[in-house]
Amino acid sequence: MFKELNPLLHSELRLAIISTLIGLESADFVFLRKQTGATAGNLSVQIEKLNKAGYIAVEKSFKGKMPHTTCMITDEGRRAFEDYVDAIKSYIGS
Amino acid sequence: MFKELNPLLHSELRLAIISTLIGLESADFVFLRKQTGATAGNLSVQIEKLNKAGYIAVEKSFKGKMPHTTCMITDEGRRAFEDYVDAIKSYIGS
DNA sequence: AAATTTGGTTTATTTTATAAACTACTTTAT
DNA sequence: ATAAAGTAGTTTATAAAATAAACCAAATTT
Numbered sequence: 001m002f003k004e005l006n007p008l009l010h011s012e013l014r015l016a017i018i019s020t021l022i023g024l025e026s027a028d029f030v031f032l033r034k035q036t037g038a039t040a041g042n043l044s045v046q047i048e049k050l051n052k053a054g055y056i057a058v059e060k061s062f063k064g065k066m067p068h069t070t071c072m073i074t075d076e077g078r079r080a081f082e083d084y085v086d087a088i089k090s091y092i093g094s
Numbered sequence: 095m096f097k098e099l100n101p102l103l104h105s106e107l108r109l110a111i112i113s114t115l116i117g118l119e120s121a122d123f124v125f126l127r128k129q130t131g132a133t134a135g136n137l138s139v140q141i142e143k144l145n146k147a148g149y150i151a152v153e154k155s156f157k158g159k160m161p162h163t164t165c166m167i168t169d170e171g172r173r174a175f176e177d178y179v180d181a182i183k184s185y186i187g188s
Numbered sequence: 189a190a191a192t193t194t195g196g197t198t199t200a201t202t203t204t205a206t207a208a209a210c211t212a213c214t215t216t217a218t
Numbered sequence: 219a220t221a222a223a224g225t226a227g228t229t230t231a232t233a234a235a236a237t238a239a240a241c242c243a244a245a246t247t248t
Binding site: 123127134135139142161162163 | 196199
């Protein structure tokens with residue numbers, strides 16, 4: 001009847017991150033912050049969770065002397081998102 | 095860009111409850127338990143939250159001497175659900 | 189009549205989300 | 219040159235949520 005909602009994706013901010021990344025080659029911390037409207041702390045934590053789960057790849061470098069974090073969705077992340085979309089539809093019936 | 099997800103509905107169990115009730119005249123505790131697969135305690139708590147928010151109406155009676163809880167979605171609940179569906183679509187793009 | 193089941197509620201615990209505080213460095217104004 | 223403010227984050231503390239476990243009252247089964 002109702003499909004299970006992957007709790008890692010069933011979070012407003014993490015869903016927004018993945019949803020943003022799915023349409024893009026990659027996105028950096030600042031861009032994600034603007035897109036999602038999240039605070040830096042919250043974004044940092046949620047990026048870390050998605051990274052740990054293998055749903056996104058995170059690359060930390062320096063742009064000049066400033067830190068720079070780039071995120072990219074992985075194939076696993078893409079699959080998980082597709083599954084989530086499928087699951088949530090069992091609730092909203094679309 | 096991304097619409098806000100009403101936190102009261104952005105909960106697997108509460109969403110399942112509302113989603114069930116939206117298609118029905120009413121449903122009782124036992125039925126909701128079966129549909130959602132939730133534990134009684136969890137269901138009890140989440141029904142109470144939806145009730146408090148005005149999203150569902152709850153009627154407690156006795157069937158013989160056994161307690162019997164009936165739930166019905168309210169107009170407010172219906173509207174909130176529609177808004178939620180609309181909002182979640184901004185993430186899943188359907 | 190003891191044990192189990194039914195239909196719940198209440199309370200306690202764990203998990204999660206979020207905010208606040210902090211670090212490290214850079215840029216701007218004085 | 220130095221203080222103040224801004225950027226790009228991370229870490230830690232707190233609040234809120236979900237969930238499980240314990241419980242209650244009545245009914246049913248053994």
